[in-house]
Amino acid sequence: MLRLDDLQIVVRTADLGSLSAAARDLDVSPAVASAALKRLEQQLEVRLFARSTRSLRLTPEGEQFLGYARAALQSLDEAQQQLAGRKVDISGVLQISAPSDFGRNVLLPWLDQFQEEHPLLHVRLLLGDRNADLFRQPVDIAIRYGAPEDSSLVALPLAPDNRRVLCASPAYLKKHGEPVRIDQLAQHNCLLYMLGGRLHERWRFIDGKRELSVTVGGNQVSDDADVVRRWGVAGRGVLYKSWLDVASDVQAGRLKVLLPELRGEPAALNLICTHRAQLSKTVYLLREFIQQRCSQLIDARPRGN
Known part of the structure:
Protein backbone atom coordinates (compact mmCIF):
# COMPACT_ATOMS: atom_id res chain seq x y z
CA MET A 1 0.00 0.00 0.00
CA ALA A 84 -13.13 16.04 12.92
CA GLY A 85 -16.66 17.41 12.66
CA ARG A 86 -15.63 20.65 10.98
CA LYS A 87 -17.15 22.25 7.90
CA VAL A 88 -15.12 21.16 4.90
CA ASP A 89 -13.50 24.17 3.30
CA ILE A 90 -10.98 24.19 0.52
CA SER A 91 -7.39 24.67 1.54
CA GLY A 92 -3.84 24.07 0.39
CA VAL A 93 -1.99 25.68 -2.51
CA LEU A 94 -3.45 26.22 -5.98
CA GLN A 95 -0.97 27.22 -8.68
CA ILE A 96 -2.54 29.02 -11.63
CA SER A 97 -1.12 30.21 -14.95
CA ALA A 98 -3.05 32.97 -16.75
CA PRO A 99 -2.60 35.44 -19.63
CA SER A 100 -1.00 38.77 -18.73
CA ASP A 101 -3.94 41.05 -19.47
CA PHE A 102 -6.81 38.88 -18.27
CA GLY A 103 -4.80 37.68 -15.28
CA ARG A 104 -3.68 41.10 -14.09
CA ASN A 105 -6.79 43.17 -14.75
CA VAL A 106 -9.70 40.73 -14.55
CA LEU A 107 -8.73 37.53 -12.75
CA LEU A 108 -6.66 39.13 -9.97
CA PRO A 109 -9.57 40.89 -8.21
CA TRP A 110 -11.74 37.80 -8.71
CA LEU A 111 -9.12 35.65 -6.97
CA ASP A 112 -9.06 38.13 -4.08
CA GLN A 113 -12.82 37.67 -3.70
CA PHE A 114 -12.50 33.89 -3.97
CA GLN A 115 -9.87 33.77 -1.23
CA GLU A 116 -12.01 35.95 1.02
CA GLU A 117 -14.67 33.24 0.75
CA HIS A 118 -12.05 30.50 1.29
CA PRO A 119 -9.40 31.93 3.64
CA LEU A 120 -7.52 28.62 3.99
CA LEU A 121 -6.64 28.60 0.30
CA HIS A 122 -3.21 29.80 -0.86
CA VAL A 123 -2.88 30.97 -4.48
CA ARG A 124 0.23 31.18 -6.63
CA LEU A 125 -0.52 33.17 -9.78
CA LEU A 126 1.89 32.99 -12.74
CA LEU A 127 1.23 35.54 -15.50
CA GLY A 128 2.44 35.36 -19.08
CA ASP A 129 1.06 35.03 -22.59
CA ARG A 130 3.14 32.02 -23.57
CA ASN A 131 1.41 28.75 -22.85
CA ALA A 132 2.64 27.16 -19.64
CA ASP A 133 4.13 23.67 -19.88
CA LEU A 134 1.72 21.98 -17.49
CA PHE A 135 3.83 18.83 -17.40
CA ARG A 136 7.09 20.53 -16.40
CA GLN A 137 6.18 23.75 -14.60
CA PRO A 138 4.77 23.85 -11.05
CA VAL A 139 1.26 24.70 -12.30
CA ASP A 140 -1.98 22.94 -11.36
CA ILE A 141 -4.25 24.64 -13.89
CA ALA A 142 -3.92 27.15 -16.71
CA ILE A 143 -6.50 29.67 -17.88
CA ARG A 144 -6.09 30.30 -21.60
CA TYR A 145 -7.88 31.63 -24.65
CA GLY A 146 -8.60 29.00 -27.30
CA ALA A 147 -8.36 25.23 -27.26
CA PRO A 148 -4.99 23.72 -26.23
CA GLU A 149 -2.73 22.55 -29.04
CA ASP A 150 -2.01 19.35 -27.11
CA SER A 151 -5.13 17.20 -27.47
CA SER A 152 -4.15 15.14 -24.41
CA LEU A 153 -4.87 18.09 -22.12
CA VAL A 154 -8.27 18.54 -20.47
CA ALA A 155 -10.04 21.82 -21.35
CA LEU A 156 -13.15 22.96 -19.46
CA PRO A 157 -15.05 26.01 -20.78
CA LEU A 158 -15.15 29.20 -18.72
CA ALA A 159 -16.49 31.63 -21.35
CA PRO A 160 -17.18 29.72 -24.58
CA ASP A 161 -19.06 32.64 -26.18
CA ASN A 162 -16.37 35.26 -25.65
CA ARG A 163 -15.23 37.12 -28.78
CA ARG A 164 -12.82 39.82 -29.82
CA VAL A 165 -14.02 43.39 -30.18
CA LEU A 166 -12.64 46.32 -32.13
CA CYS A 167 -12.17 49.42 -30.00
CA ALA A 168 -10.31 52.67 -29.45
CA SER A 169 -10.25 55.48 -26.90
CA PRO A 170 -12.52 58.54 -27.25
CA ALA A 171 -9.39 60.73 -27.45
CA TYR A 172 -8.02 58.75 -30.41
CA LEU A 173 -11.37 58.82 -32.24
CA LYS A 174 -11.75 62.56 -31.68
CA LYS A 175 -8.36 63.13 -33.28
CA HIS A 176 -8.45 60.55 -36.09
CA GLY A 177 -12.13 59.87 -36.71
CA GLU A 178 -14.15 56.67 -36.29
CA PRO A 179 -13.99 53.93 -38.95
CA VAL A 180 -17.38 52.86 -40.34
CA ARG A 181 -16.05 50.00 -42.54
CA ILE A 182 -13.26 47.55 -41.84
CA ASP A 183 -11.35 48.58 -44.97
CA GLN A 184 -10.92 52.01 -43.35
CA LEU A 185 -8.71 50.39 -40.70
CA ALA A 186 -5.89 50.72 -43.23
CA GLN A 187 -6.02 54.46 -42.52
CA HIS A 188 -5.64 53.98 -38.76
CA ASN A 189 -2.79 53.13 -36.44
CA CYS A 190 -3.59 49.57 -35.33
CA LEU A 191 -1.94 48.26 -32.16
CA LEU A 192 -0.52 44.82 -32.82
CA TYR A 193 0.12 41.76 -30.69
CA MET A 194 2.84 39.21 -31.34
CA LEU A 195 3.20 35.78 -29.77
CA GLY A 196 5.91 33.23 -30.46
CA GLY A 197 7.31 35.39 -33.26
CA ARG A 198 3.93 35.48 -35.03
CA LEU A 199 2.44 38.91 -35.69
CA HIS A 200 -1.36 39.00 -35.45
CA GLU A 201 -1.94 41.53 -38.22
CA ARG A 202 -4.89 39.88 -40.00
CA TRP A 203 -8.12 40.76 -38.24
CA ARG A 204 -11.24 38.73 -39.07
CA PHE A 205 -14.92 39.54 -38.55
CA ILE A 206 -18.29 37.98 -39.35
CA ASP A 207 -21.04 40.02 -41.04
CA GLY A 208 -24.11 37.83 -41.00
CA LYS A 209 -22.88 34.72 -42.83
CA ARG A 210 -19.93 36.42 -44.52
CA GLU A 211 -16.41 36.34 -43.15
CA LEU A 212 -14.50 39.58 -43.61
CA SER A 213 -10.81 40.09 -43.03
CA VAL A 214 -8.33 42.93 -43.23
CA THR A 215 -4.56 43.15 -42.86
CA VAL A 216 -3.67 46.05 -40.59
CA GLY A 217 -0.51 47.87 -39.61
CA GLY A 218 0.72 50.22 -36.94
CA ASN A 219 3.74 51.70 -35.23
CA GLN A 220 3.52 49.74 -31.95
CA VAL A 221 3.84 45.99 -31.43
CA SER A 222 4.15 44.01 -28.18
CA ASP A 223 4.26 40.39 -27.08
CA ASP A 224 2.41 41.39 -23.89
CA ALA A 225 -1.36 41.68 -24.34
CA ASP A 226 -1.67 44.02 -21.38
CA VAL A 227 0.72 46.47 -23.02
CA VAL A 228 -1.45 46.52 -26.16
CA ARG A 229 -4.54 47.29 -24.07
CA ARG A 230 -2.71 50.06 -22.19
CA TRP A 231 -1.65 51.65 -25.49
CA GLY A 232 -5.27 51.61 -26.59
CA VAL A 233 -6.51 53.25 -23.39
CA ALA A 234 -3.76 55.87 -23.76
CA GLY A 235 -5.10 56.83 -27.19
CA ARG A 236 -2.28 55.36 -29.24
CA GLY A 237 -4.47 53.54 -31.77
CA VAL A 238 -7.14 50.94 -32.55
CA LEU A 239 -7.00 47.51 -30.91
CA TYR A 240 -8.72 44.16 -31.45
CA LYS A 241 -8.98 42.37 -28.15
CA SER A 242 -10.93 39.82 -26.18
CA TRP A 243 -14.11 41.38 -24.80
CA LEU A 244 -13.25 40.04 -21.33
CA ASP A 245 -9.99 41.99 -21.41
CA VAL A 246 -11.54 45.34 -22.35
CA ALA A 247 -15.04 45.09 -20.81
CA SER A 248 -14.18 47.22 -17.78
CA ASP A 249 -12.50 49.85 -19.97
CA VAL A 250 -15.56 50.04 -22.24
CA GLN A 251 -17.95 50.24 -19.29
CA ALA A 252 -15.84 53.02 -17.74
CA GLY A 253 -15.70 54.98 -21.00
CA ARG A 254 -11.96 54.56 -21.48
CA LEU A 255 -12.57 52.64 -24.71
CA LYS A 256 -15.39 52.61 -27.26
CA VAL A 257 -16.44 49.55 -29.27
CA LEU A 258 -16.25 50.16 -33.03
CA LEU A 259 -18.40 48.53 -35.73
CA PRO A 260 -20.57 46.76 -33.11
CA GLU A 261 -22.78 45.29 -35.85
CA LEU A 262 -19.92 42.94 -36.79
CA ARG A 263 -19.04 39.84 -34.77
CA GLY A 264 -15.42 39.50 -33.83
CA GLU A 265 -13.30 36.36 -33.87
CA PRO A 266 -14.11 33.71 -31.23
CA ALA A 267 -11.91 33.94 -28.13
CA ALA A 268 -13.24 31.16 -25.90
CA LEU A 269 -11.73 31.11 -22.43
CA ASN A 270 -10.89 27.68 -20.98
CA LEU A 271 -9.54 26.14 -17.81
CA ILE A 272 -6.84 23.62 -18.76
CA CYS A 273 -5.13 20.85 -16.82
CA THR A 274 -3.15 17.72 -17.62
CA HIS A 275 -5.80 15.18 -16.61
CA ARG A 276 -9.10 14.90 -14.77
CA ALA A 277 -7.41 13.73 -11.58
CA GLN A 278 -6.47 17.37 -11.03
CA LEU A 279 -10.10 18.49 -11.05
CA SER A 280 -10.31 18.78 -7.29
CA LYS A 281 -13.07 20.40 -5.28
CA THR A 282 -10.99 23.58 -5.26
CA VAL A 283 -10.72 23.64 -9.06
CA TYR A 284 -14.43 22.96 -9.53
CA LEU A 285 -15.40 25.75 -7.13
CA LEU A 286 -13.00 28.20 -8.75
CA ARG A 287 -14.26 27.27 -12.20
CA GLU A 288 -17.87 27.91 -11.17
CA PHE A 289 -16.84 31.22 -9.57
CA ILE A 290 -15.05 32.43 -12.73
CA GLN A 291 -17.81 31.16 -15.04
CA GLN A 292 -20.41 33.24 -13.23
CA ARG A 293 -18.36 36.42 -13.48
CA CYS A 294 -17.44 35.83 -17.11
CA SER A 295 -21.13 35.30 -17.90
CA GLN A 296 -22.00 38.66 -16.34
CA LEU A 297 -19.42 40.41 -18.55
CA ILE A 298 -20.53 38.54 -21.67
CA ASP A 299 -24.14 39.58 -21.06
CA ALA A 300 -23.01 43.23 -21.08
CA ARG A 301 -21.28 42.90 -24.45
CA PRO A 302 -22.47 45.25 -27.23
CA ARG A 303 -24.92 43.81 -29.76
CA GLY A 304 -23.44 41.97 -32.73
CA ASN A 305 -20.47 40.75 -30.72
Missing part, protein backbone atom coordinates in the same frame (compact mmCIF):
# COMPACT_ATOMS: atom_id res chain seq x y z
CA LEU A 2 1.22 3.49 -0.85
CA ARG A 3 2.22 5.68 2.07
CA LEU A 4 0.87 9.19 2.55
CA ASP A 5 4.27 10.67 3.41
CA ASP A 6 5.76 9.15 0.24
CA LEU A 7 3.11 10.91 -1.84
CA GLN A 8 3.92 14.18 -0.08
CA ILE A 9 7.59 13.77 -1.00
CA VAL A 10 6.70 13.32 -4.68
CA VAL A 11 4.39 16.33 -4.80
CA ARG A 12 6.77 18.69 -3.00
CA THR A 13 9.74 17.49 -5.06
CA ALA A 14 7.82 18.19 -8.26
CA ASP A 15 6.74 21.62 -6.98
CA LEU A 16 10.18 22.68 -5.79
CA GLY A 17 12.28 20.92 -8.43
CA SER A 18 14.59 19.46 -5.83
CA LEU A 19 14.48 16.47 -3.52
CA SER A 20 16.61 18.20 -0.87
CA ALA A 21 14.32 21.27 -0.98
CA ALA A 22 11.30 19.01 -0.55
CA ALA A 23 13.01 17.35 2.44
CA ARG A 24 13.59 20.74 4.08
CA ASP A 25 10.02 21.82 3.38
CA LEU A 26 8.61 18.65 4.98
CA ASP A 27 11.15 18.74 7.82
CA VAL A 28 12.76 15.37 7.07
CA SER A 29 16.33 14.46 6.24
CA PRO A 30 17.45 14.14 2.60
CA ALA A 31 18.13 10.45 3.27
CA VAL A 32 14.56 9.88 4.44
CA ALA A 33 13.19 11.72 1.40
CA SER A 34 15.41 9.74 -0.96
CA ALA A 35 14.35 6.47 0.65
CA ALA A 36 10.66 7.45 0.36
CA LEU A 37 11.01 8.21 -3.35
CA LYS A 38 12.89 4.98 -3.98
CA ARG A 39 10.29 2.97 -2.05
CA LEU A 40 7.44 4.50 -4.03
CA GLU A 41 9.15 3.90 -7.38
CA GLN A 42 9.69 0.26 -6.42
CA GLN A 43 6.03 -0.15 -5.49
CA LEU A 44 4.86 1.45 -8.75
CA GLU A 45 7.60 -0.27 -10.78
CA VAL A 46 8.33 2.97 -12.67
CA ARG A 47 10.80 5.82 -12.37
CA LEU A 48 9.00 9.00 -11.33
CA PHE A 49 11.98 11.34 -11.74
CA ALA A 50 14.93 11.37 -14.10
CA ARG A 51 17.86 12.30 -11.85
CA SER A 52 21.42 13.38 -12.47
CA THR A 53 24.01 15.15 -10.33
CA ARG A 54 22.77 18.53 -11.57
CA SER A 55 19.10 18.17 -12.46
CA LEU A 56 15.87 16.44 -11.58
CA ARG A 57 12.76 16.29 -13.74
CA LEU A 58 9.57 14.27 -13.90
CA THR A 59 9.46 11.33 -16.27
CA PRO A 60 6.32 10.89 -18.40
CA GLU A 61 5.13 8.32 -15.86
CA GLY A 62 5.90 10.77 -13.06
CA GLU A 63 3.90 13.51 -14.77
CA GLN A 64 0.95 11.15 -15.04
CA PHE A 65 1.21 10.03 -11.41
CA LEU A 66 1.62 13.56 -10.00
CA GLY A 67 -1.99 14.58 -10.64
CA TYR A 68 -3.32 11.50 -8.89
CA ALA A 69 -0.99 12.08 -5.93
CA ARG A 70 -2.22 15.67 -5.54
CA ALA A 71 -5.86 14.59 -5.73
CA ALA A 72 -5.30 11.80 -3.20
CA LEU A 73 -3.67 14.15 -0.68
CA GLN A 74 -6.47 16.68 -1.01
CA SER A 75 -9.16 14.00 -0.63
CA LEU A 76 -7.50 12.70 2.53
CA ASP A 77 -7.28 16.23 3.92
CA GLU A 78 -11.00 16.79 3.32
CA ALA A 79 -11.82 13.43 4.90
CA GLN A 80 -9.84 14.38 8.01
CA GLN A 81 -11.80 17.59 8.36
CA GLN A 82 -15.13 15.79 7.98
CA LEU A 83 -14.20 13.23 10.63
Whole structure:
Protein backbone atom coordinates (compact mmCIF):
# COMPACT_ATOMS: atom_id res chain seq x y z
CA MET A 1 0.00 0.00 0.00
CA LEU A 2 1.22 3.49 -0.85
CA ARG A 3 2.22 5.68 2.07
CA LEU A 4 0.87 9.19 2.55
CA ASP A 5 4.27 10.67 3.41
CA ASP A 6 5.76 9.15 0.24
CA LEU A 7 3.11 10.91 -1.84
CA GLN A 8 3.92 14.18 -0.08
CA ILE A 9 7.59 13.77 -1.00
CA VAL A 10 6.70 13.32 -4.68
CA VAL A 11 4.39 16.33 -4.80
CA ARG A 12 6.77 18.69 -3.00
CA THR A 13 9.74 17.49 -5.06
CA ALA A 14 7.82 18.19 -8.26
CA ASP A 15 6.74 21.62 -6.98
CA LEU A 16 10.18 22.68 -5.79
CA GLY A 17 12.28 20.92 -8.43
CA SER A 18 14.59 19.46 -5.83
CA LEU A 19 14.48 16.47 -3.52
CA SER A 20 16.61 18.20 -0.87
CA ALA A 21 14.32 21.27 -0.98
CA ALA A 22 11.30 19.01 -0.55
CA ALA A 23 13.01 17.35 2.44
CA ARG A 24 13.59 20.74 4.08
CA ASP A 25 10.02 21.82 3.38
CA LEU A 26 8.61 18.65 4.98
CA ASP A 27 11.15 18.74 7.82
CA VAL A 28 12.76 15.37 7.07
CA SER A 29 16.33 14.46 6.24
CA PRO A 30 17.45 14.14 2.60
CA ALA A 31 18.13 10.45 3.27
CA VAL A 32 14.56 9.88 4.44
CA ALA A 33 13.19 11.72 1.40
CA SER A 34 15.41 9.74 -0.96
CA ALA A 35 14.35 6.47 0.65
CA ALA A 36 10.66 7.45 0.36
CA LEU A 37 11.01 8.21 -3.35
CA LYS A 38 12.89 4.98 -3.98
CA ARG A 39 10.29 2.97 -2.05
CA LEU A 40 7.44 4.50 -4.03
CA GLU A 41 9.15 3.90 -7.38
CA GLN A 42 9.69 0.26 -6.42
CA GLN A 43 6.03 -0.15 -5.49
CA LEU A 44 4.86 1.45 -8.75
CA GLU A 45 7.60 -0.27 -10.78
CA VAL A 46 8.33 2.97 -12.67
CA ARG A 47 10.80 5.82 -12.37
CA LEU A 48 9.00 9.00 -11.33
CA PHE A 49 11.98 11.34 -11.74
CA ALA A 50 14.93 11.37 -14.10
CA ARG A 51 17.86 12.30 -11.85
CA SER A 52 21.42 13.38 -12.47
CA THR A 53 24.01 15.15 -10.33
CA ARG A 54 22.77 18.53 -11.57
CA SER A 55 19.10 18.17 -12.46
CA LEU A 56 15.87 16.44 -11.58
CA ARG A 57 12.76 16.29 -13.74
CA LEU A 58 9.57 14.27 -13.90
CA THR A 59 9.46 11.33 -16.27
CA PRO A 60 6.32 10.89 -18.40
CA GLU A 61 5.13 8.32 -15.86
CA GLY A 62 5.90 10.77 -13.06
CA GLU A 63 3.90 13.51 -14.77
CA GLN A 64 0.95 11.15 -15.04
CA PHE A 65 1.21 10.03 -11.41
CA LEU A 66 1.62 13.56 -10.00
CA GLY A 67 -1.99 14.58 -10.64
CA TYR A 68 -3.32 11.50 -8.89
CA ALA A 69 -0.99 12.08 -5.93
CA ARG A 70 -2.22 15.67 -5.54
CA ALA A 71 -5.86 14.59 -5.73
CA ALA A 72 -5.30 11.80 -3.20
CA LEU A 73 -3.67 14.15 -0.68
CA GLN A 74 -6.47 16.68 -1.01
CA SER A 75 -9.16 14.00 -0.63
CA LEU A 76 -7.50 12.70 2.53
CA ASP A 77 -7.28 16.23 3.92
CA GLU A 78 -11.00 16.79 3.32
CA ALA A 79 -11.82 13.43 4.90
CA GLN A 80 -9.84 14.38 8.01
CA GLN A 81 -11.80 17.59 8.36
CA GLN A 82 -15.13 15.79 7.98
CA LEU A 83 -14.20 13.23 10.63
CA ALA A 84 -13.13 16.04 12.92
CA GLY A 85 -16.66 17.41 12.66
CA ARG A 86 -15.63 20.65 10.98
CA LYS A 87 -17.15 22.25 7.90
CA VAL A 88 -15.12 21.16 4.90
CA ASP A 89 -13.50 24.17 3.30
CA ILE A 90 -10.98 24.19 0.52
CA SER A 91 -7.39 24.67 1.54
CA GLY A 92 -3.84 24.07 0.39
CA VAL A 93 -1.99 25.68 -2.51
CA LEU A 94 -3.45 26.22 -5.98
CA GLN A 95 -0.97 27.22 -8.68
CA ILE A 96 -2.54 29.02 -11.63
CA SER A 97 -1.12 30.21 -14.95
CA ALA A 98 -3.05 32.97 -16.75
CA PRO A 99 -2.60 35.44 -19.63
CA SER A 100 -1.00 38.77 -18.73
CA ASP A 101 -3.94 41.05 -19.47
CA PHE A 102 -6.81 38.88 -18.27
CA GLY A 103 -4.80 37.68 -15.28
CA ARG A 104 -3.68 41.10 -14.09
CA ASN A 105 -6.79 43.17 -14.75
CA VAL A 106 -9.70 40.73 -14.55
CA LEU A 107 -8.73 37.53 -12.75
CA LEU A 108 -6.66 39.13 -9.97
CA PRO A 109 -9.57 40.89 -8.21
CA TRP A 110 -11.74 37.80 -8.71
CA LEU A 111 -9.12 35.65 -6.97
CA ASP A 112 -9.06 38.13 -4.08
CA GLN A 113 -12.82 37.67 -3.70
CA PHE A 114 -12.50 33.89 -3.97
CA GLN A 115 -9.87 33.77 -1.23
CA GLU A 116 -12.01 35.95 1.02
CA GLU A 117 -14.67 33.24 0.75
CA HIS A 118 -12.05 30.50 1.29
CA PRO A 119 -9.40 31.93 3.64
CA LEU A 120 -7.52 28.62 3.99
CA LEU A 121 -6.64 28.60 0.30
CA HIS A 122 -3.21 29.80 -0.86
CA VAL A 123 -2.88 30.97 -4.48
CA ARG A 124 0.23 31.18 -6.63
CA LEU A 125 -0.52 33.17 -9.78
CA LEU A 126 1.89 32.99 -12.74
CA LEU A 127 1.23 35.54 -15.50
CA GLY A 128 2.44 35.36 -19.08
CA ASP A 129 1.06 35.03 -22.59
CA ARG A 130 3.14 32.02 -23.57
CA ASN A 131 1.41 28.75 -22.85
CA ALA A 132 2.64 27.16 -19.64
CA ASP A 133 4.13 23.67 -19.88
CA LEU A 134 1.72 21.98 -17.49
CA PHE A 135 3.83 18.83 -17.40
CA ARG A 136 7.09 20.53 -16.40
CA GLN A 137 6.18 23.75 -14.60
CA PRO A 138 4.77 23.85 -11.05
CA VAL A 139 1.26 24.70 -12.30
CA ASP A 140 -1.98 22.94 -11.36
CA ILE A 141 -4.25 24.64 -13.89
CA ALA A 142 -3.92 27.15 -16.71
CA ILE A 143 -6.50 29.67 -17.88
CA ARG A 144 -6.09 30.30 -21.60
CA TYR A 145 -7.88 31.63 -24.65
CA GLY A 146 -8.60 29.00 -27.30
CA ALA A 147 -8.36 25.23 -27.26
CA PRO A 148 -4.99 23.72 -26.23
CA GLU A 149 -2.73 22.55 -29.04
CA ASP A 150 -2.01 19.35 -27.11
CA SER A 151 -5.13 17.20 -27.47
CA SER A 152 -4.15 15.14 -24.41
CA LEU A 153 -4.87 18.09 -22.12
CA VAL A 154 -8.27 18.54 -20.47
CA ALA A 155 -10.04 21.82 -21.35
CA LEU A 156 -13.15 22.96 -19.46
CA PRO A 157 -15.05 26.01 -20.78
CA LEU A 158 -15.15 29.20 -18.72
CA ALA A 159 -16.49 31.63 -21.35
CA PRO A 160 -17.18 29.72 -24.58
CA ASP A 161 -19.06 32.64 -26.18
CA ASN A 162 -16.37 35.26 -25.65
CA ARG A 163 -15.23 37.12 -28.78
CA ARG A 164 -12.82 39.82 -29.82
CA VAL A 165 -14.02 43.39 -30.18
CA LEU A 166 -12.64 46.32 -32.13
CA CYS A 167 -12.17 49.42 -30.00
CA ALA A 168 -10.31 52.67 -29.45
CA SER A 169 -10.25 55.48 -26.90
CA PRO A 170 -12.52 58.54 -27.25
CA ALA A 171 -9.39 60.73 -27.45
CA TYR A 172 -8.02 58.75 -30.41
CA LEU A 173 -11.37 58.82 -32.24
CA LYS A 174 -11.75 62.56 -31.68
CA LYS A 175 -8.36 63.13 -33.28
CA HIS A 176 -8.45 60.55 -36.09
CA GLY A 177 -12.13 59.87 -36.71
CA GLU A 178 -14.15 56.67 -36.29
CA PRO A 179 -13.99 53.93 -38.95
CA VAL A 180 -17.38 52.86 -40.34
CA ARG A 181 -16.05 50.00 -42.54
CA ILE A 182 -13.26 47.55 -41.84
CA ASP A 183 -11.35 48.58 -44.97
CA GLN A 184 -10.92 52.01 -43.35
CA LEU A 185 -8.71 50.39 -40.70
CA ALA A 186 -5.89 50.72 -43.23
CA GLN A 187 -6.02 54.46 -42.52
CA HIS A 188 -5.64 53.98 -38.76
CA ASN A 189 -2.79 53.13 -36.44
CA CYS A 190 -3.59 49.57 -35.33
CA LEU A 191 -1.94 48.26 -32.16
CA LEU A 192 -0.52 44.82 -32.82
CA TYR A 193 0.12 41.76 -30.69
CA MET A 194 2.84 39.21 -31.34
CA LEU A 195 3.20 35.78 -29.77
CA GLY A 196 5.91 33.23 -30.46
CA GLY A 197 7.31 35.39 -33.26
CA ARG A 198 3.93 35.48 -35.03
CA LEU A 199 2.44 38.91 -35.69
CA HIS A 200 -1.36 39.00 -35.45
CA GLU A 201 -1.94 41.53 -38.22
CA ARG A 202 -4.89 39.88 -40.00
CA TRP A 203 -8.12 40.76 -38.24
CA ARG A 204 -11.24 38.73 -39.07
CA PHE A 205 -14.92 39.54 -38.55
CA ILE A 206 -18.29 37.98 -39.35
CA ASP A 207 -21.04 40.02 -41.04
CA GLY A 208 -24.11 37.83 -41.00
CA LYS A 209 -22.88 34.72 -42.83
CA ARG A 210 -19.93 36.42 -44.52
CA GLU A 211 -16.41 36.34 -43.15
CA LEU A 212 -14.50 39.58 -43.61
CA SER A 213 -10.81 40.09 -43.03
CA VAL A 214 -8.33 42.93 -43.23
CA THR A 215 -4.56 43.15 -42.86
CA VAL A 216 -3.67 46.05 -40.59
CA GLY A 217 -0.51 47.87 -39.61
CA GLY A 218 0.72 50.22 -36.94
CA ASN A 219 3.74 51.70 -35.23
CA GLN A 220 3.52 49.74 -31.95
CA VAL A 221 3.84 45.99 -31.43
CA SER A 222 4.15 44.01 -28.18
CA ASP A 223 4.26 40.39 -27.08
CA ASP A 224 2.41 41.39 -23.89
CA ALA A 225 -1.36 41.68 -24.34
CA ASP A 226 -1.67 44.02 -21.38
CA VAL A 227 0.72 46.47 -23.02
CA VAL A 228 -1.45 46.52 -26.16
CA ARG A 229 -4.54 47.29 -24.07
CA ARG A 230 -2.71 50.06 -22.19
CA TRP A 231 -1.65 51.65 -25.49
CA GLY A 232 -5.27 51.61 -26.59
CA VAL A 233 -6.51 53.25 -23.39
CA ALA A 234 -3.76 55.87 -23.76
CA GLY A 235 -5.10 56.83 -27.19
CA ARG A 236 -2.28 55.36 -29.24
CA GLY A 237 -4.47 53.54 -31.77
CA VAL A 238 -7.14 50.94 -32.55
CA LEU A 239 -7.00 47.51 -30.91
CA TYR A 240 -8.72 44.16 -31.45
CA LYS A 241 -8.98 42.37 -28.15
CA SER A 242 -10.93 39.82 -26.18
CA TRP A 243 -14.11 41.38 -24.80
CA LEU A 244 -13.25 40.04 -21.33
CA ASP A 245 -9.99 41.99 -21.41
CA VAL A 246 -11.54 45.34 -22.35
CA ALA A 247 -15.04 45.09 -20.81
CA SER A 248 -14.18 47.22 -17.78
CA ASP A 249 -12.50 49.85 -19.97
CA VAL A 250 -15.56 50.04 -22.24
CA GLN A 251 -17.95 50.24 -19.29
CA ALA A 252 -15.84 53.02 -17.74
CA GLY A 253 -15.70 54.98 -21.00
CA ARG A 254 -11.96 54.56 -21.48
CA LEU A 255 -12.57 52.64 -24.71
CA LYS A 256 -15.39 52.61 -27.26
CA VAL A 257 -16.44 49.55 -29.27
CA LEU A 258 -16.25 50.16 -33.03
CA LEU A 259 -18.40 48.53 -35.73
CA PRO A 260 -20.57 46.76 -33.11
CA GLU A 261 -22.78 45.29 -35.85
CA LEU A 262 -19.92 42.94 -36.79
CA ARG A 263 -19.04 39.84 -34.77
CA GLY A 264 -15.42 39.50 -33.83
CA GLU A 265 -13.30 36.36 -33.87
CA PRO A 266 -14.11 33.71 -31.23
CA ALA A 267 -11.91 33.94 -28.13
CA ALA A 268 -13.24 31.16 -25.90
CA LEU A 269 -11.73 31.11 -22.43
CA ASN A 270 -10.89 27.68 -20.98
CA LEU A 271 -9.54 26.14 -17.81
CA ILE A 272 -6.84 23.62 -18.76
CA CYS A 273 -5.13 20.85 -16.82
CA THR A 274 -3.15 17.72 -17.62
CA HIS A 275 -5.80 15.18 -16.61
CA ARG A 276 -9.10 14.90 -14.77
CA ALA A 277 -7.41 13.73 -11.58
CA GLN A 278 -6.47 17.37 -11.03
CA LEU A 279 -10.10 18.49 -11.05
CA SER A 280 -10.31 18.78 -7.29
CA LYS A 281 -13.07 20.40 -5.28
CA THR A 282 -10.99 23.58 -5.26
CA VAL A 283 -10.72 23.64 -9.06
CA TYR A 284 -14.43 22.96 -9.53
CA LEU A 285 -15.40 25.75 -7.13
CA LEU A 286 -13.00 28.20 -8.75
CA ARG A 287 -14.26 27.27 -12.20
CA GLU A 288 -17.87 27.91 -11.17
CA PHE A 289 -16.84 31.22 -9.57
CA ILE A 290 -15.05 32.43 -12.73
CA GLN A 291 -17.81 31.16 -15.04
CA GLN A 292 -20.41 33.24 -13.23
CA ARG A 293 -18.36 36.42 -13.48
CA CYS A 294 -17.44 35.83 -17.11
CA SER A 295 -21.13 35.30 -17.90
CA GLN A 296 -22.00 38.66 -16.34
CA LEU A 297 -19.42 40.41 -18.55
CA ILE A 298 -20.53 38.54 -21.67
CA ASP A 299 -24.14 39.58 -21.06
CA ALA A 300 -23.01 43.23 -21.08
CA ARG A 301 -21.28 42.90 -24.45
CA PRO A 302 -22.47 45.25 -27.23
CA ARG A 303 -24.92 43.81 -29.76
CA GLY A 304 -23.44 41.97 -32.73
CA ASN A 305 -20.47 40.75 -30.72
